[in-house]
Amino acid sequence: MADTPQYFDLVTMGRIGVDLYPLQTGVPLSQVETFGKFLGGSAANVAVAAARLGRSTAVITRTGDDPFGAYLHEALKDFGVDDRWVTPVAAYPTPVTFCEIFPPDDFPLYFYRRPKAPDLEIHPHELDLPAIRAAGIFWITGTGLSEEPSRTATLAALEARAKAGTTVFDLDWRPMFWRDPDQARPYYREALRHATVAVGNLDECEVATGVREPEACAEALLAAGVELAVVKQGPRGVLAVHRDGGRAEVPPVPVEVVNGLGAGDAFGGSLCHGLLSGWDLERTMRHANAAGALVASRLACSSAMPTGPEVADLLARDAAGRPNQP
Ligand SMILES: Nc1ncnc2c1ncn2[C@@H]1O[C@H](COP(=O)(O)OP(=O)(O)O)[C@@H](O)[C@H]1O
Numbered sequence: 250m251a252d253t254p255q256y257f258d259l260v261t262m263g264r265i266g267v268d269l270y271p272l273q274t275g276v277p278l279s280q281v282e283t284f285g286k287f288l289g290g291s292a293a294n295v296a297v298a299a300a301r302l303g304r305s306t307a308v309i310t311r312t313g314d315d316p317f318g319a320y321l322h323e324a325l326k327d328f329g330v331d332d333r334w335v336t337p338v339a340a341y342p343t344p345v346t347f348c349e350i351f352p353p354d355d356f357p358l359y360f361y362r363r364p365k366a367p368d369l370e371i372h373p374h375e376l377d378l379p380a381i382r383a384a385g386i387f388w389i390t391g392t393g394l395s396e397e398p399s400r401t402a403t404l405a406a407l408e409a410r411a412k413a414g415t416t417v418f419d420l421d422w423r424p425m426f427w428r429d430p431d432q433a434r435p436y437y438r439e440a441l442r443h444a445t446v447a448v449g450n451l452d453e454c455e456v457a458t459g460v461r462e463p464e465a466c467a468e469a470l471l472a473a474g475v476e477l478a479v480v481k482q483g484p485r486g487v488l489a490v491h492r493d494g495g496r497a498e499v500p501p502v503p504v505e506v507v508n509g510l511g512a513g514d515a516f517g518g519s520l521c522h523g524l525l526s527g528w529d530l531e532r533t534m535r536h537a538n539a540a541g542a543l544v545a546s547r548l549a550c551s552s553a554m555p556t557g558p559e560v561a562d563l564l565a566r567d568a569a570g571r572p573n574q575p
């Protein structure tokens with residue numbers, strides 16, 4: 250008899266790297282003197298975010314065969330994310346990502362992923378398809394579609410999943426990984442046909458759908474095949490529309506922003522937690538919004554992901570009209 254596949258609440262597939270974030274804010278990289286080292290990469294961050302909320306998670310990705318790769322394995326394990334599908338690629342170094350921090354709304358990212366990022370070297374034959382099919386939620390990102398063999402592997406995983414359970418497409422548009430939006434559109438459309446949930450900010454929704462107005466984005470994402478469309482609007486909150494007519498439009502939880510990077514991944518991990526918990530759309534969005542806001546109020550991404558009690562405390566403060574950062 251075939252072995253039963255290992256069950257995880259959430260399996261993500263995509264980017265991993267080392268975030269080297271400035272410890273001085275409000276200055277350009279040329280003037281930064283010290284950096285903090287954190288596990289990073291959107292797919293890895295989402296797995297960390299859901300693990301912090303008590304979920305069993307794993308990430309499918311690849312690192313370089315180098316000390317930073319070893320660091321990422323240790324960091325994943327420390328965060329409680331299973332690293333069995335994180336394998337080394339000898340030919341390429343583990344990527345590092347720098348950013349500049351200009352609160353409240355300017356956080357340019359500088360990706361060092363040349364000559365090629367190991368996480369784009371995921372091959373279809375390496376995938377544990379039974380485990381992907383068995384996961385409570387399977388999560389893929391737009392970056393995984395940007396190059397081969399990762400593109401074919403990502404689409405193969407989606408096809409194998411065959412819309413079992415919840416399959417999330419994080420639209421995750423990073424223009425530097427593509428020639429232009431037209432190059433991405435056909436792959437985005439194909440991935441949308443296999444996903445049950447699409448989540449993205451306005452730029453990402455525009456790449457996927459060609460429209461930018463939030464209601465129109467949600468409508469176009471539903472028309473492209475998903476059951477739930479989630480349109481993130483940064484400091485303007487979030488709109489979620491379900492095919493069954495359900496909808497939630499939730500304002501942001503006001504916070505003093507330190508670094509907006511990672512808010513989307515915190516939102517993603519929390520979105521998974523809400524969907525797995527069977528919460529209604531409004532509760533799911535409120536929780537995810539608060540998780541995003543908490544990370545926006547902190548310097549890092551992965552190590553800043555909130556616990557359930559931290560999110561509950563922020564929501565309670567907000568409901569009571571108390572200051573969010575005493
Ligand atoms: N400045 C902010 N203040 C409060 N909440 C925020 C802020 N920035 C982001 N968030 C929350 O995090 C969510 C995701 O952030 P967003 O910036 O839209 O995603 P992404 O990082 O993917 O672009 C938002 O929908 C919002 O709920």
Ligand SMILES: O=C(O)C[C@@H](O)[C@H](O)C(=O)COP(=O)(O)O
Pocket residue numbers: 264265266268288289290291292294346358509510511512513514515550
């Ligand atoms: O995603 C990356 O490769 C770098 C991340 O670690 C980074 O911090 C980031 O950009 C997070 O993305 P967001 O949550 O969409 O802001």
